[in-house]
Amino acid sequence: MLLLALLQAAPDQRLTQHRVTSQNSPAPEPGAEKQTIPSLVEGLRGPNDWWKKRRPQILAHWMKILGKLEPEGRDKQWFGDIRKVRIVDKQDKGEYTRIRLDLPIEQDFYQPHLLLVPKTAETKKQRLPAVVCWTSSTPDYQMPEQWWGEWLAARGYVVLTSWSFIRNYRDGTAARTGAAEKLYERFGRWLPMAKMVHDARREAAYLRSLPYVDGKRLGFIGFSLGAKAAVYVAAFAPDYQAVVALDPHIAVNGGTNWYAPWYLDWLRPWPQIPTPEHTVLSLLNTDPKRPGFEHDHHELMALAAPKAFLLIGGSQAEDTGGDSDDLQSWGYFNRAKEVYALLGMPERIAFASTGDGHQANGPNIDPAWQGWFERRLGGR
DSSP, X not given: OHHHHHHHSOGGGOOBOXXXXXXXXXXXXXXXXXXXXXXXXXXXXXHHHIIIIIHHHHHHHHHHHHSOSSOXXXXXXXXXXXXXXXXXXXXXXXXXXXXXXXXXXXXXXXEEEEEEEETHHHHOSSOEEEEEEEOOSSSOTTHHIIIIIHHHHHTTOEEEEEOOTTTSOGGGOOGGGTHHHHHHHHHXXXXXXXXXXXXXXXXXXXXXXXXXXXXXXXXXXXXXXXHHHHHHHXXXXXXXXXXXXXXXXXXXXXSSOTTSTTTTOTTOOBTTBOSTTSSHHHHHOSOTTSSSOSSOTHHHHHXXXXXXXEEEESOOSSOOSSSSOOGGGHHHHHHHHHHHHHTTOGGGEEEEEOSSOSOSOOTTHHHXXXXXXXXXXXXX
């Protein structure tokens, strides 16, 4: 009867967790979908309590999970001047110039990018907004030009396309060929999701160095793998004012693989305390005796406030059993929106639930991200 009631509840009233449909999840958690997602505003008297009490607690907990957000001490030697790019070639694409370049994400690692510069950058005195666009786990870094970049550049946005380091890292490594291990060898305990945030901040720093970019109007959009990065960029990269996550599958333990070594690496023991009790899984699931996790990505969406954050889902089914954000994603969104509402800005977070499938574009997907950036960053 409880499950039937949940199915009949309006999406904007849903507050329950996602059913665990990933067969490879280290935590199957039967019955999780019947558990209420913990409230982040319960007991708070107003915005001050959020900023001074609850938010610092959540942030501290996620810092334990991620290890660090920035390089520390001797790690800094690996990061130089982000402006020292290598220009590969330039093409005139009519309304914009297409520049292939390599960006020095690390001193000895240049990541390929596309920079799309509207022709208006040459004629306008006013600086332009810019959007970083990350691809998914299959096409290369150039695909976001077709998905979003052409549209944005034609409307006065500077665009920088890229991909996560787990798609292309030092010595040609990727997710399944040792990219995460390369990260740990050099930097110690720095989870791949946190490294993605730092890479995105490096890209923002490069954009701010360009004379025609308005550094106060930066956006980020990613699909699938890129959308997973977008969730963490929204929470931990203050450089960006508007973020779009297109089908990340927001539930940390649902139908996708947030547990993988190249994402949150659930089962790796901490180096300083190498026991099963000190893992990312133990920090997400602080009470293993009850179904469902106590910490989830609704906390990251809440940490993003007051940033403009748009979640786009590709499924309007009850449970897709895969990568798409479906009707069960509403619970996490609704909990995060409670924080935005407490702060007096509920319009700055939105969930565009579509039936377009796990795709970067679609008849309902495209108006959602286009309208979001136009309202929040403003191209022309």
